[in-house]
Amino acid sequence: MTTGATLLGSSGPLQNAYDVALLDLDGVVYRGALGVPHAPEAVIGARAAGMRVMYVTNNAARAPQTVADHLTELDIPTRADEVTTAAQAAAALVASEADATTRVLTIGGDGLRQAMLAEGLTVVASADDAPTVVVQGFAPTLGWTDLAEAVYAIRAGAGYIASNLDATLPTDRGMAPGNGSLVAAVVHATGVTPRSTGKPQASIFHQAARRSDAERPLVVGDRLDTDIAGARAAGYPSLHVLTGVDQITEVLRAVPGERPTFLAADLRGLAHAHPEPHRRQGAWTCGAAAARVDDATLILTRVGGELTLTAGSDPTTVSLDEFRAAAAAAWAASDAVGTARADTSVLPADFPPLRLASE
Ligand SMILES: [Mg+2]
Structure with missing residues (x-):
């Protein structure tokens, strides 16, 4: 598909x-x-x-049952088999390539270790145990001694897999270093780039x-x-x-x-049903909404006149169908000039924040 x-x-x-x-x-x-x-x-x-x-x-630190329990507490009854973690994705990759000699050194939380064991893999605790592959996932307790263990094993020839490469991790005090930032320390020390299995x-x-x-x-x-x-x-x-x-x-x-x-x-x-935007006479329509993009400007057609939005415009409220029409218009305009990167979208980086009107 x-x-x-x-x-x-x-x-x-x-x-x-x-x-x-x-x-x-x-x-x-x-x-x-x-x-x-x-x-x-x-x-x-x-x-x-x-x-x-x-x-x-x-999140590779929490086991599926822990995630399911959290969701159940939030009034969404959930079973462990309704959770797929990056630790399980990493374990599936290791298992798909494993043979009788495979020994996994996990650098991460208990969820990561449990995922390897659930695949029937042999898990070791030290670079001295001759691991054939190192799997690294985030855990808030990871420290220098853990990263050093990974480096010893990788420099001795072990393969290297990361559960994910997220640079940051949201916490209640702001963004903190995520798994990718800790992986970067190991990459810096080994010159070896891991394969990643998470999103x-x-x-x-x-x-x-x-x-x-x-x-x-x-x-x-x-x-x-x-x-x-x-x-x-x-x-x-x-x-x-x-x-x-x-x-x-x-x-x-x-x-x-x-x-x-x-x-x-x-x-x-x-x-909900989702109406599809259509191109009509240079504009994109969705339901009753219409939008077009001209250079770095988004123009919404509204009853009583046009609303023009560009860098420096005030934050504005739009309807969901206006959002859809605007997305189709902005994407088509960006594709037309062949942009490939976010910082070269036809809409400028300082385009005003838009909020959805409550419906
Ligand atoms: Mg999210």
Whole structure:
């Protein structure tokens, strides 16, 4: 299943059109310890409509049961087999290449070690135990002695796999170093670059789809460079929600490989039909909304006149259909001039923040 790099339509609710939602967690279902508003009702409603859910997370420190318990506490009853972690994706890769001599040194939390054991792999605790592969995942307790162990083993010839390469990790005090930043220290000391299995790699999504017997999976996420890029890489359609990291302006400026298929404010978008934008006489329309992009300017056609938005404009409220029409217009304009990178989108980096009108 492949999709083009623009928005599609769905004449019925997404939860009827797709059989499994591959849901991101942070910024979609919860933010830190707190649930995202409307998420429990939306997930329960999607299940009642026949859609199954599989959570897909780059967090390699927490075991699936721990994630399931957290979701259950947030009023979303969840089983461990409805969670796919980057640790499981890494373990699946190691297992697919393993033979009788394979010995895994895990540098990370208990979730990472448990994932290797669940694949029947032999796990060792030290570079002195002659590991054949090092697998590194984030844990808040990781220190110099752990990184040194990885370096000893890799310099002695062990293979190297990272659960994910996220540079940062959101915490309640701001952004902290993520797994990719700790991996960078090991890369610096060894000159060896690991293979990664977490988002935005396709493999974690393919594994999640396989584990949930998905025939028509829909990826749901808040980050363009992990969730949505991974969906594109996997060949699955995606729904972007605005409850986490990336907001409307980031979506409008997205490069082709990071463009979602559907747009919604939050998970309630699963229960809705999604009108498809169409090009009409130089503008893009969606429902009653119309937008066009001229150079670095977005122009929304509204009753009573046009609204012109460019660098330095005031923050503005738009409807969901205006957001869809604007995304289609901005992407088509960027494609027309052949831009390949976010910092060369036709819309400038200081394009004003847009907010969704509550509907
Ligand atoms: Mg997220």
